[in-house]
Structures are given as C-alpha cells and as structure tokens.
Amino acid sequence: MSAVRVFSPPPLPPVDRREVWRYAGIRNRLEGEPQLPQQGEAAAALLEDCLAEVLPTLRCRLAHVEYPLLIEGDRLDLGFAAVQSAALARCMAGCSRFVLFGATIGQGLDRLLLKHGRRAPASALLCQAIGAERIEALCDAFTDWLEAEVSPRGLFLRPRFSPGYGDLPLTLQREILRALDSPRTLGITLNRSLLMSPSKSVTAIIGLGPLQGSPPQR
Amino acid sequence: MKILDYLHSHLLILDGGMGTLLQARGLRPGEHPEHWNLTHADDIIDIQRAYFEAGSNVVNTNTFGANPLKFEAEELTRIIEAAVRNADEARKRAAGEHPKYISLDIGPLGRLLQPFGDLPVEEAVAAFAEIVRIGSRCGVDLITIETMNDMRETKAALLAAKENSSLPVLVTNAYGEDGHLMTGASPAAMAALLEGMGADMIGLNCSFGPKQLAPVARELLRVSSRPVVLKPNAGIPRDVDGKTVFDVGPEEFAADVAALVREGVRVVGGCCGTTPEYIAALKAAVREIEPVPVTAKDETVISSYTKAVSFGADPVMIGERINPTGKKRMQQALRAGDLDLILEEGIGQQEAGAKVLDVNVGLPDLDEAALLPQVVEQLQAVCDLPLQLDSADPVAMEAALRAYNGKPLINSVNGKAESLAAVLPLVKKYGGVVVALTLDEAGIPADAEGRVAIAKKILQAAEEAGIDKKDLLFDPLAMAVSADPGAARVTLEAVERITRELGCRTVLGVSNISFGLPARGALNGAFLSAALARGLSAAILNPHSPEMQRAWCAHRALHGLDADFSSWLVFAALDTVRTVKAEDTAAVPAEEPADGSALQRAIVKGLKDQAGALAAELLTETEPLALVQQEIIPALDRVGQGFERKTVYLPQLLMAAEAAKSAFAEVKRVMERGDRPAESAVRCPVVLATVEGDIHDIGKNIVALLLENYGFAVHDLGRDVPPQRIVDEALRTGAPLAGLSALMTTTVPAMERTIALLREQAPACRVVVGGAVLTKEYAERIGADHYAKDAMETVRYAEAVTAEV
Known part of the structure; x- marks a missing residue:
C-alpha cells in the first residue's frame, strides 16, 4: 500500500469571476448579455467586497493516496473498501489503479456564510459561489499535477468520481476519510448525514488507465 | 518519580x-x-x-x-x-x-x-x-x-x-x-x-x-x-x-x-x-543539552477561537452594546428567542473598532443559564472577537464558560466573600481573565486608598485560589460626578495606583461618569482621555459613540500606539462622512420619475444604507403602513417581476431585498415608538426550516428574507431542525404555511418525515418545499402541497395561501 501524501498546491490561478457568477445563479445568461442589466454595478462591487473577505480565510489542504483496483462486474475492490456501483465500474473500466483524494479550502468560509446568513444573504450567496469556484480550482490544480505525474507511466486520468454520484453510496465517505487519515492530513469530518465539514470539501476517486476508454478530462 | x-x-x-x-x-x-x-x-x-x-x-x-x-x-x-x-x-x-x-x-x-x-x-x-x-x-x-x-x-x-x-x-x-x-x-x-x-x-x-x-x-x-x-x-x-x-x-x-x-x-x-x-x-x-528553564510569562491574555488579545500599553476597547438594559427591541428579541439583533450588534461593534465584546443577556423573566451559552455560541460562530461574559448568576456564568471557545474575560468578581467564593473557582477551572470590581460588603470606598485596599484583598484571595495575578483586570469603578464632584478624581487616582503600586491591569466602564448630566458624550470622552493617560488598559464603552472614538483614536495617535496613523486616518475619514451625512441624508442618483421615488430606486439598486436613511426620513411625514404599501412593496415587486422575467439575477434580487429590509427596520422602529405593535404591519406567520441532518441554509435564508419583505412574520428555525420542533412551532404560531428546505438527497427522507408529522399533528398547515435536489414530482411523492423552484415562487405561494385563509 502507498502512503497518504499531502499535496501542497501551487498558487491557485486568479478567481474566475464568470465562474463565480455562474455558481451564484447567473447561469449561462452572460453569453447573450455581456453586462449585468440594471443594478449590475452594485452586484459587481459586492462581489469584490466578498472576494476581499473570502480569499484571506482560505486554508487549502489536499491529501491523496494511490491504490490498485480490481473490478468484477459492478463490484469494485478499492483496497480500502469494496463497493457495488455500476456507474463507478463504468467510469473506471480498464483501470488497474486509481488515486483517492480529499481536498478542502478550510472552515473560514463556513464562518463567513454563517455571519452573512440571514443578515446579508446576497453576500452569503456570493461567498459560497467563490468557495465553490476555489475548491474546483484546487481540485483542478491537483489533477493537472497528477496528470503530469502519471503520464510517464503511460497512464491517463479518468474523470473525478465522488460518493453520491450515480449509484456510488455516500456511506463510502467514512472509509474514504479513514483511508486518507483525515484527522492527521485533512481535518475533514462528517456529520450524521454524511455531509462534510468544512462544507467546501471534495473527496473523489480518479481512475488511472490506458488511453482507451473514456478520454482524459476533468 | x-x-x-x-x-x-x-x-x-x-x-x-x-x-x-x-x-x-x-x-x-x-x-x-x-x-x-x-x-x-x-x-x-x-x-x-x-x-x-x-x-x-x-x-x-x-x-x-x-x-x-x-x-x-x-x-x-x-x-x-x-x-x-x-x-x-x-x-x-x-x-x-x-x-x-x-x-x-x-x-x-x-x-x-x-x-x-x-x-x-x-x-x-x-x-x-x-x-x-x-x-x-x-x-x-x-x-x-x-x-x-x-x-x-x-x-x-x-x-x-x-x-x-x-x-x-x-x-x-x-x-x-x-x-x-x-x-x-x-x-x-x-x-x-x-x-x-x-x-x-x-x-x-x-x-x-x-x-x-x-x-x-x-x-x-x-x-x-x-x-x-x-x-x-x-x-x-x-x-x-x-x-x-x-x-x-x-x-x-x-x-x-x-x-x-x-x-x-x-x-x-x-x-x-x-x-x-x-x-x-x-x-x-x-543527551548533552541542558534543559532551558520554563519561565512564567507575565501577559494578561484572552482569546477567541482564532486570536489572542493582550492587555498592556495599547488599550483594549470592549464593546458594551450587547446588553438588554434600557433597550426595548433587544429585550423583545431575547424574549422571542430571536438572536439576530444580538449578532448584528456584535458585528457592528467589531466593524466600529471593538476588540472584545461584552455579552449580557440578563433579564428578570429569562432563563439566563440557558440563554447565555446559546448567545455565546451563536456570536462566536459569526464573530472572531474574544468575549467578556457578563453575568451576576454563577450558574449562567459556568454554562457560558463551558460553551465559550477560547479564554474569555469574566465579568465579574468583587471583594465580597460570597462573590470571591462563587467566581474564583470558575476562573480557576475554566481559565479566563476576571474583571475585579473594587467594592465589598461595605460598599464602594469613597477614596482611592480604600479601592486599592480591596484590590489587594482580591489579589490575595485569587492567589489562594491558584489564580495568577496576570489573570485579574481591576475595575476601580467610575461613579457619577453629578452625585459626587470628586468621583472622577478618585477613580483616576485608583487607576494609577493599581497600575503602579500593584503592577496590575485596569478596566473601566466609562459612561457612568456623566450620569444625570447633559452632553454626556463630551464628558465621557474627556474622562476616557484622562483615564487612558493614567494607564487604563481597557475600557467598556459604546464603540459607535463619536466622542469615545475621538478620545480613543487621539490617545493612541498621541502616545505612539498608532505609529503610522492608520487608525487615526480611518477615524478622520469617518468623522468627515458623519458630518456630511448629518447634512445630507442620502445621495441616490437622480433618474427619470418613471423609476419611482428615491426610496424605490434605492431598493431596486440594492443600496442598503440609503434605503434605511430614506425610509427614516420619509417616516417623519408618512404613515408606516402606507410606506410599506406605497414604496417598499412596489419597489420589491418590480425587482421580483424582473427576476421572474429573468432580467434580474439572484444576487441583485437579494441586494434589493436587503435594502428593503433596512427600510422595513425603520418602519418597525417607528411603529414600536408609537405604541403600535409592529405585528400589525405583518400578514401572517410562516414557519421555515432546513430539515434535520441538512446544514445548508443559504436558500432557506433567501426565502426568509423575501417573505419578511413581503410582510410575512417569518419564524425561522434555522438548519438541521428535528421534525417535532417544526410541528411545535407551527402549532404555537398557528402558521398556515411551513416552508421546508433540503439540499441533499440524503436529507429528503427527513423532509418526508417532517411532512408526515405535520399532517398528523398540524393538518391545517400547508407545506411548501424547495432545495437543489427537489423537483415537482419528487415534492408530490413526499406529500408536499407545493414545490417552489425559487424564493419568488415561495412568496407567490405564500400570498395565495394567505388569500385563502
């Protein structure tokens, strides 16, 4: 078995404001309308305020570990656990190894969300959208690194797959956090509904396979 | 060994x-x-x-x-x-x-x-x-x-x-x-x-x-x-x-x-x-290294869940506003179990420069031992300042100390045997810096000598209880000069002597000094300056008071504590704004009349501060209810319709709603002043909750804000709420509508259980549901009356339900 490794991300790319607006519910409307109508300026100014508030609170952590993989029909032996999931089996078809990772941007954002909460829901909405953009940016930075890391071995990344996608049970979160030694490496915890805290956290499985099968993508 | x-x-x-x-x-x-x-x-x-x-x-x-x-x-x-x-x-x-x-x-x-x-x-x-x-x-x-x-x-x-x-x-x-x-x-x-x-x-x-x-x-x-x-x-x-x-x-x-x-x-x-x-x-x-001796550090320190605050040369501002004494709205909110106002007050004082917040929720008819820890927990969730736990009830104090995340200030102990016996063991067990009042069974000594003597007595008792001298903060008590013209002099002398002779740190509640006199702000400011000059380490005051801020910032600027004058420049800029604001309440861009009144424009544009100020101004001549009907609701409707037509987006809708809320707050203030219960402005109660097991509440908060804006009395139970609590609240308030939110598939079963329980115990209550995983079909399957795809639709449904009842 490999050791759980801690990934120190390179500086993340600047915040993609269009992504943030998308997460905040301005879905695909920007294409046709390049600027926010009506009170757009005030909203844009609010976003900058929220960015100034959120960015200093980010505490990114990411831990990952590689395992061999056995697939038999819909059953997968993940090394740290065995699961039944047709969707995961499909996604991982042809892979003999995979990488398990957990990532978080820390609890600062959750505090801001609670602070704004009922007092300033517009700020809460934008802060959580910024958090969503940042955790994705962190995961992307990791998969970029991982891609470069495994390509000399002739391996390519399959799409990220998380508990709760398709028929992969959320209960797998418990085993995942244990396998990642979360108390020591991540500090991510689960509540009784298996939701993660900090709320902007991701756990996922990435298949490492030959080029055939699904193309490498995020 | x-x-x-x-x-x-x-x-x-x-x-x-x-x-x-x-x-x-x-x-x-x-x-x-x-x-x-x-x-x-x-x-x-x-x-x-x-x-x-x-x-x-x-x-x-x-x-x-x-x-x-x-x-x-x-x-x-x-x-x-x-x-x-x-x-x-x-x-x-x-x-x-x-x-x-x-x-x-x-x-x-x-x-x-x-x-x-x-x-x-x-x-x-x-x-x-x-x-x-x-x-x-x-x-x-x-x-x-x-x-x-x-x-x-x-x-x-x-x-x-x-x-x-x-x-x-x-x-x-x-x-x-x-x-x-x-x-x-x-x-x-x-x-x-x-x-x-x-x-x-x-x-x-x-x-x-x-x-x-x-x-x-x-x-x-x-x-x-x-x-x-x-x-x-x-x-x-x-x-x-x-x-x-x-x-x-x-x-x-x-x-x-x-x-x-x-x-x-x-x-x-x-x-x-x-x-x-x-x-x-x-x-x-x-093996060969000689162990370095462990030395005692003589710093008076408290902490929040993130940072430590030290009491020393640079004085510490303690915000006094979280205290229901003399504050009718805060009393009402506390009685209703509504902590939003308290949280607001905490965040506001932090923004005004407070470094510690005093927290007092003592009201004769409230269970302080249950309430104080709850307030402490909620406040710490939204604010990273250390707190000064302020209670005369040792049971409430202990409950708050258990709940507090960090090392708190404890307010307070005094020289009475009973107080020493009740409070010092708590300080020892839970840690904390304790405010020590220089009074005892014989009252407050009239001279500085007597107050220093009590300070010494408290020091002695603390030492016997195993509490370090550095964990005491002495308050030699500011008394009204109107009752005794020598009062300020005695207090100032006591501050100086406790600092110099006992080597201890001091704190004062400043504003009592001017009790009974006009132009209190000016007196308080002058007294504060004098006390700071004598070495006062901390002051409990109203951070929103311009006179206090002036004295505070000037002291720091003049004593080399604000070396680059950054605080002074911020103060100066704010002071100018205050002056200008007093002359010209609101500067909303002028636009064509078709855009409605200035208040309506401020709401549509989501300008929170202006909306509040304009509403306050209009309320001097407009009936509160007329303002709601003629100004606030029409402005909101315009934004809401824009949202439904997809020309306005969610962040903008919310900003408008927040602006409307600040206008609404002015309406409520006026109605309360006029002996009219604010309830007459509201339509009917609606109970809201994020269901058990789910901790996502942004969507629910958005719905709450809009419903409030449309005049509904929202009883927001928060997140992760057990079914029975929702049913109880529906029965208690007689709400014809309950709104339930769930974001995750894993928590929808809790929503289903809640609906079943409502049907059984509160059959008259309709249920509207929303949240990321829900669809119309899913909502029907779990027995909801209505599925709302967004907050505006919830408002429309609530209006329809109200029209029926």
Missing part, C-alpha cells in the same frame, strides 16, 4: 509513530489500528518496547481513534484496557534505567462540534470523559490529547480530562502550513486557553517535519508559561518503488529537533513516519 517532578529538571522524550509500523506488520487499509490491541497484542508490545529501549520516557497507548463515537461501550472498554495492558507489558520487558511512563492517548473524535458541525459540545465532553475514566482506571501516568484540529474540541477533551482524573495532561495541536489550526486558532490563542485551563504541557504534533514546525514551536515558546512539546512528522512521505519513504531521515530529524530543544522546547518525540530509530537518534542528539 512522578512525571512532572522528572520534567522539572529533565527533558522528556516521547515516542514516535505507530501507523506505518503497524502497516509494515500487516495492518490493512481501512482497518482500525485500535483493534490490534486485542488481536495482535504481541506486535503492539514489540513496537512500544522498542520505543522504550530507544530512549522514550513516555509511550502512548494505541488508542488514538478509540472513542465512543466509533466503538460500542463494551468494545471500547476492552480496547482501552488491552491497550494499557500492552503498554505496561512493553514497559516491563524493556531494558534501560531511564524513567518510563505510559500515557493514555486521545485523538480527535472525527465529528465536528457545533455550531459548524452537528456534535453538541457536552456530548463531546461526555465522549472524552468515557475514554478518560476507562484509561485512568487502568493506571496510566499521563493523559495525551493530540493532533487536535479544532480549538473547541481540544477544550472539550481537556475539560473531560480535568473533570475525570487528577493525572497530568499533555496537549498538542496539529497546525497547518500557515501556522494556524484548520479551524483558525493561532498558537497564542491556543496557548492562552490551554494554560488557563491548566494543561501541564502544551505544544504541537504531526503535519510536517521539524523545520516547517519551527515557527509555531518558537511562537509557543514566546507565549507559554508551560513546558512546550514538539512531535513532528519525519517530513513528507513519498513512494519509492512501491514503498513509503519519508523525506527527513533520523539524523536530520534529531538535529532539527535538538536545535529547538536548545531554544527551550522541553518535551520531544516524533509523529507520522518516525520509528524507534528516530527516537534513538533524538535521544543521542539531546
């Missing part, structure tokens, strides 16, 4: 990692290492014996993850008993003459405490208590609380250790790359809490190698009066040919740790990746 006696004149060597060694012996991924105490006792004994023989004075039991949240009671007991037995056997078998101790190892529970997680703090204390009771019964020498990521959980564990054993306690936290815990605490904040509660050794473990941990270790050496512990990883793991290798080898590790021992670290060992080989190298590297 007892371990603390040994530590007094020696370095203490701890053990190293366990996980990688167990894996090498066949521990499978996902398997609980704690089970190995029962199934592979010989392996555990072997490893622990190797540590003792490598030179460890202390070996931890293999119980890092052994807690009642993971194991049933009977199994937990067997695991811990076996773990202590194994460590004891290792000690018996180990060669070497050095003292050998066994420590009960306690790691994090794996669930986050409220308010960010769902584990109530007292449940965490109870879980740790169970471990401590079993472990200490088995006969260990020490308790180790380690790898803690969260300050609140660390406090719960330490409290359990102190309440259930008399063993020494070693506490180490896992700091991140930025030198803070993941939940935000700085080393100074952590040290203040741990020392205050009586941890015997404090430090850090895990995370990184010794080089990366050095800055945090140095910071702890700077602030801590207790021996500092360092237990780093063997650097960072990598894979080499399928094997795990750590990038810091034993010799390098030992040299790096030894360097920090020379700087003062007294207790050392290793964490992940370290082995008996590392401990042997470490032992050799520190």
Whole structure:
C-alpha cells in the first residue's frame, strides 16, 4: 500500500469571476448579455467586497493516496473498501489503479456564510459561489499535477468520481476519510448525514488507465 | 518519580509513530489500528518496547481513534484496557534505567462540534470523559490529547480530562502550513486557553517535519508559561518503488529537533513516519543539552477561537452594546428567542473598532443559564472577537464558560466573600481573565486608598485560589460626578495606583461618569482621555459613540500606539462622512420619475444604507403602513417581476431585498415608538426550516428574507431542525404555511418525515418545499402541497395561501 501524501498546491490561478457568477445563479445568461442589466454595478462591487473577505480565510489542504483496483462486474475492490456501483465500474473500466483524494479550502468560509446568513444573504450567496469556484480550482490544480505525474507511466486520468454520484453510496465517505487519515492530513469530518465539514470539501476517486476508454478530462 | 517532578529538571522524550509500523506488520487499509490491541497484542508490545529501549520516557497507548463515537461501550472498554495492558507489558520487558511512563492517548473524535458541525459540545465532553475514566482506571501516568484540529474540541477533551482524573495532561495541536489550526486558532490563542485551563504541557504534533514546525514551536515558546512539546512528522512521505519513504531521515530529524530543544522546547518525540530509530537518534542528539528553564510569562491574555488579545500599553476597547438594559427591541428579541439583533450588534461593534465584546443577556423573566451559552455560541460562530461574559448568576456564568471557545474575560468578581467564593473557582477551572470590581460588603470606598485596599484583598484571595495575578483586570469603578464632584478624581487616582503600586491591569466602564448630566458624550470622552493617560488598559464603552472614538483614536495617535496613523486616518475619514451625512441624508442618483421615488430606486439598486436613511426620513411625514404599501412593496415587486422575467439575477434580487429590509427596520422602529405593535404591519406567520441532518441554509435564508419583505412574520428555525420542533412551532404560531428546505438527497427522507408529522399533528398547515435536489414530482411523492423552484415562487405561494385563509 502507498502512503497518504499531502499535496501542497501551487498558487491557485486568479478567481474566475464568470465562474463565480455562474455558481451564484447567473447561469449561462452572460453569453447573450455581456453586462449585468440594471443594478449590475452594485452586484459587481459586492462581489469584490466578498472576494476581499473570502480569499484571506482560505486554508487549502489536499491529501491523496494511490491504490490498485480490481473490478468484477459492478463490484469494485478499492483496497480500502469494496463497493457495488455500476456507474463507478463504468467510469473506471480498464483501470488497474486509481488515486483517492480529499481536498478542502478550510472552515473560514463556513464562518463567513454563517455571519452573512440571514443578515446579508446576497453576500452569503456570493461567498459560497467563490468557495465553490476555489475548491474546483484546487481540485483542478491537483489533477493537472497528477496528470503530469502519471503520464510517464503511460497512464491517463479518468474523470473525478465522488460518493453520491450515480449509484456510488455516500456511506463510502467514512472509509474514504479513514483511508486518507483525515484527522492527521485533512481535518475533514462528517456529520450524521454524511455531509462534510468544512462544507467546501471534495473527496473523489480518479481512475488511472490506458488511453482507451473514456478520454482524459476533468 | 512522578512525571512532572522528572520534567522539572529533565527533558522528556516521547515516542514516535505507530501507523506505518503497524502497516509494515500487516495492518490493512481501512482497518482500525485500535483493534490490534486485542488481536495482535504481541506486535503492539514489540513496537512500544522498542520505543522504550530507544530512549522514550513516555509511550502512548494505541488508542488514538478509540472513542465512543466509533466503538460500542463494551468494545471500547476492552480496547482501552488491552491497550494499557500492552503498554505496561512493553514497559516491563524493556531494558534501560531511564524513567518510563505510559500515557493514555486521545485523538480527535472525527465529528465536528457545533455550531459548524452537528456534535453538541457536552456530548463531546461526555465522549472524552468515557475514554478518560476507562484509561485512568487502568493506571496510566499521563493523559495525551493530540493532533487536535479544532480549538473547541481540544477544550472539550481537556475539560473531560480535568473533570475525570487528577493525572497530568499533555496537549498538542496539529497546525497547518500557515501556522494556524484548520479551524483558525493561532498558537497564542491556543496557548492562552490551554494554560488557563491548566494543561501541564502544551505544544504541537504531526503535519510536517521539524523545520516547517519551527515557527509555531518558537511562537509557543514566546507565549507559554508551560513546558512546550514538539512531535513532528519525519517530513513528507513519498513512494519509492512501491514503498513509503519519508523525506527527513533520523539524523536530520534529531538535529532539527535538538536545535529547538536548545531554544527551550522541553518535551520531544516524533509523529507520522518516525520509528524507534528516530527516537534513538533524538535521544543521542539531546543527551548533552541542558534543559532551558520554563519561565512564567507575565501577559494578561484572552482569546477567541482564532486570536489572542493582550492587555498592556495599547488599550483594549470592549464593546458594551450587547446588553438588554434600557433597550426595548433587544429585550423583545431575547424574549422571542430571536438572536439576530444580538449578532448584528456584535458585528457592528467589531466593524466600529471593538476588540472584545461584552455579552449580557440578563433579564428578570429569562432563563439566563440557558440563554447565555446559546448567545455565546451563536456570536462566536459569526464573530472572531474574544468575549467578556457578563453575568451576576454563577450558574449562567459556568454554562457560558463551558460553551465559550477560547479564554474569555469574566465579568465579574468583587471583594465580597460570597462573590470571591462563587467566581474564583470558575476562573480557576475554566481559565479566563476576571474583571475585579473594587467594592465589598461595605460598599464602594469613597477614596482611592480604600479601592486599592480591596484590590489587594482580591489579589490575595485569587492567589489562594491558584489564580495568577496576570489573570485579574481591576475595575476601580467610575461613579457619577453629578452625585459626587470628586468621583472622577478618585477613580483616576485608583487607576494609577493599581497600575503602579500593584503592577496590575485596569478596566473601566466609562459612561457612568456623566450620569444625570447633559452632553454626556463630551464628558465621557474627556474622562476616557484622562483615564487612558493614567494607564487604563481597557475600557467598556459604546464603540459607535463619536466622542469615545475621538478620545480613543487621539490617545493612541498621541502616545505612539498608532505609529503610522492608520487608525487615526480611518477615524478622520469617518468623522468627515458623519458630518456630511448629518447634512445630507442620502445621495441616490437622480433618474427619470418613471423609476419611482428615491426610496424605490434605492431598493431596486440594492443600496442598503440609503434605503434605511430614506425610509427614516420619509417616516417623519408618512404613515408606516402606507410606506410599506406605497414604496417598499412596489419597489420589491418590480425587482421580483424582473427576476421572474429573468432580467434580474439572484444576487441583485437579494441586494434589493436587503435594502428593503433596512427600510422595513425603520418602519418597525417607528411603529414600536408609537405604541403600535409592529405585528400589525405583518400578514401572517410562516414557519421555515432546513430539515434535520441538512446544514445548508443559504436558500432557506433567501426565502426568509423575501417573505419578511413581503410582510410575512417569518419564524425561522434555522438548519438541521428535528421534525417535532417544526410541528411545535407551527402549532404555537398557528402558521398556515411551513416552508421546508433540503439540499441533499440524503436529507429528503427527513423532509418526508417532517411532512408526515405535520399532517398528523398540524393538518391545517400547508407545506411548501424547495432545495437543489427537489423537483415537482419528487415534492408530490413526499406529500408536499407545493414545490417552489425559487424564493419568488415561495412568496407567490405564500400570498395565495394567505388569500385563502
């Protein structure tokens, strides 16, 4: 078995404001309308305020570990656990190894969300959208690194797959956090509904396979 | 020799990692290492014996993850008993003459405490208590609380250790790359809490190698009066040919740790990746080092869950506004269990420059012992300032101290025997800096001499109770000059003498000085300046008062405490704004009349401050209800229709709603002043909640805001709300509508249960549901009356329901 490794991300790319607006519910409307109508300026100014508030609170952590993989029909032996999931089996078809990772941007954002909460829901909405953009940016930075890391071995990344996608049970979160030694490496915890805290956290499985099968993508 | 006696004149060597060694012996991924105490006792004994023989004075039991949240009671007991037995056997078998101790190892529970997680703090204390009771019964020498990521959980564990054993306690936290815990605490904040509660050794473990941990270790050496512990990883793991290798080898590790021992670290060992080989190298590297004595640091420090605040030359501003005395709205809100106003007041004072917040919720008809801890928890969730817990009721005080995350200010003790007996033990047990009022059974002495004498008496009593002088903050009491023209002089003299003669820090509640006189602000400001000049360390005041701010900022600017004048410049800029604002309430861009009145434009544009100011202005001549009907609702409707037509987006809708809310707040203020209950402005009650198990509440909050704007009396029960609580509230308020929110598929069953319970016990109540995973069909299937795809649709449905009833 490999050791759980801690990934120190390179500086993340600047915040993609269009992504943030998308997460905040301005879905695909920007294409046709390049600027926010009506009170757009005030909203844009609010976003900058929220960015100034959120960015200093980010505490990114990411831990990952590689395992061999056995697939038999819909059953997968993940090394740290065995699961039944047709969707995961499909996604991982042809892979003999995979990488398990957990990532978080820390609890600062959750505090801001609670602070704004009922007092300033517009700020809460934008802060959580910024958090969503940042955790994705962190995961992307990791998969970029991982891609470069495994390509000399002739391996390519399959799409990220998380508990709760398709028929992969959320209960797998418990085993995942244990396998990642979360108390020591991540500090991510689960509540009784298996939701993660900090709320902007991701756990996922990435298949490492030959080029055939699904193309490498995020 | 007892371990603390040994530590007094020696370095203490701890053990190293366990996980990688167990894996090498066949521990499978996902398997609980704690089970190995029962199934592979010989392996555990072997490893622990190797540590003792490598030179460890202390070996931890293999119980890092052994807690009642993971194991049933009977199994937990067997695991811990076996773990202590194994460590004891290792000690018996180990060669070497050095003292050998066994420590009960306690790691994090794996669930986050409220308010960010769902584990109530007292449940965490109870879980740790169970471990401590079993472990200490088995006969260990020490308790180790380690790898803690969260300050609140660390406090719960330490409290359990102190309440259930008399063993020494070693506490180490896992700091991140930025030198803070993941939940935000700085080393100074952590040290203040741990020392205050009586941890015997404090430090850090895990995370990184010794080089990366050095800055945090140095910071702890700077602030801590207790021996500092360092237990780093063997650097960072990598894979080499399928094997795990750590990038810091034993010799390098030992040299790096030894360097920090020379700087003062007294207790050392290793964490992940370290082995008996590392401990042997470490032992050799520190053999010749003379232990650096641990020195007491004379700093008066309190802390929040993130930061420490020190009382010294730079005065500390304590905001006084969270206190219902004389505040009708706050009293009403507290009686209704609505804490929003309090949270608002807390955040507002922080923005105005307060560094500590006083929290008082004492009202004759309220259960302060239940309310104060709740307010403390909620306030700490949204505000990172340390709090001054303010209560005359020792039961409420103790409840608040248990709930508080950090080392608080405690307000207050005085020279009366009864007060000393009730308060000092709490200070000793929970840690804290206590405000000491210079009064006793004979009242408040008329002269400074008498007040200094009482201060000395309190110092004496504190010393006897085991409380350090640095943890007292004396308040020589500002009395009204209108009653005694010499009052201010006496207080100022007492401030000076307590500072100079007793070497203690002082605090004053300033505004009492001007009681009964006009133009109080000017008097208060002048008195504050005088007190600060005499060495006052902190003042309890209203941070929103311009006169106070003027005196405060000027003092700091004139005494070299604001060296680059940054605070003064901020004050000056605000002062100008205040002056201009007084002349011209609102500057809303003029636009064509078709856009409606200035207030309507301010709402549509989402300009919160202007909307409030304009509403206040209009209310001088407009009836409150007319303002709602003619201005607020039409403006909101315009934005709402835009949202429905998709020309306005959600953030903009929300900003408009927030602006409308601040206009609404003015309406309520006026109605209350006019003896008209604000309730006549509202339509009907609606109960809202995010269902049990779900912690996502942004959507629900948006719905609450819009419903309030449309005049509904929203009873928002928050998130993770049990079904029965929702039903009870629906029955209590007679609400014709309940709105339920769920974001996750896993929590929809809780929504279904809630609906079923409502049908059974409150059949008249309609149910509207929303949330990311829901659809119209799904909503029908779980028995809801209506599915709302967004907040505006919820408003429309609520209006339809109201029209029917």
